[in-house]
Amino acid sequence: MIDAAVIAEDVQRALEEDVGPGDLSANLIPFDVTATATLIAREHCVLAGRPWVEAVFKRISARTHIDWRANDGDQIEANAVIAVISGSARAILTAERTALNFLQTLSATATATRKYVDTVAGTGVKILDTRKTLPGLRRAQKYAVLQGGGSNHRMGLFDAIMIKENHIMAAGSIADAVAAARRQNQQVSIEVEVENLDELQQALEAGVDRILLDNFNLDMLREAVGLNARRARLEASGNVSLETVRAIAETGIDDISIGALTKHVQAIDLSLRFKLNDQPTS
Helix, strand or coil, rough: CHHHHHHHHHHHHHHHHHCCCCCCCHHHCCCCCEEEEEECCCEECCCHHHHHHHHHHHHHCCEEEECCCCCCCCEEECCEEEEEEEHCCCCCCCCHHHHHHHHHHHHHHHHHHHHHHHHCCCCCCCCCCCCCCCCCCHHHHHHHHHCCEEECCCCCCCCCCCEEEHHHHCCCCCCHHHHHHHHHHCCCCEEEECHHHHHHHHHHCCCCCCEEECCCHHHHHHHHHHHCCCCCCCEECCCCCCCCHHHHHHCCCCCEEEEEHHHCCCCEEEEEEECCCCCCCC
């Protein structure tokens, strides 16, 4: 489960952006008017983002009640009810856009992830995310990847070492770059990105934990699996699509990382039907 402090920071930042010092439109509604809003999915999706939605509505009004009809990770059919929200009409209207922005974005990531996971089912390959995330929403999007059945790669530059082309060039060689990495930090995983089979052999000789095979074709991937002989964990990446991912998985590699899960976000179509409650007469 994601840290509540991370959710609170995301929500505070989003509400400051949208609401600022106050909702001028919602303030036109009398304070004591109540309403009920029905949240509906307009297309098939995998739900992700409930904790952010709850935090948004509760931040605006602690008296808002959300009756969820689905959990994160559930597959939602088109036109299905996701939740029924009740409380202050002002509060619901103020929170609506920010809450839906989180839900439509995170559900989009979870939905895309599930498509890839389902496509490689039975191969044993893990679908991984990358650092190509929306600025400020990395932890949220990585949470959504998990809800879609995928797995997380490193969170950032601080929790694992990935040695890429420019690092190798600056260090002098793959062996020199790996040696420097081991001298500086022996507690984290070391991964090397390689572009050909010669570089793969150099990475294997350096004894790294993981190797990223960048834009290898299927024949090269199969040869890489044979050369590796289970010494390191092999990750394929580069121009992966739903049309190609199954064939890549069947070469015998361990992981496939896909930047599109978090950077090519096409928001899920959601609708919030708003209805005023019968108000008590004075």
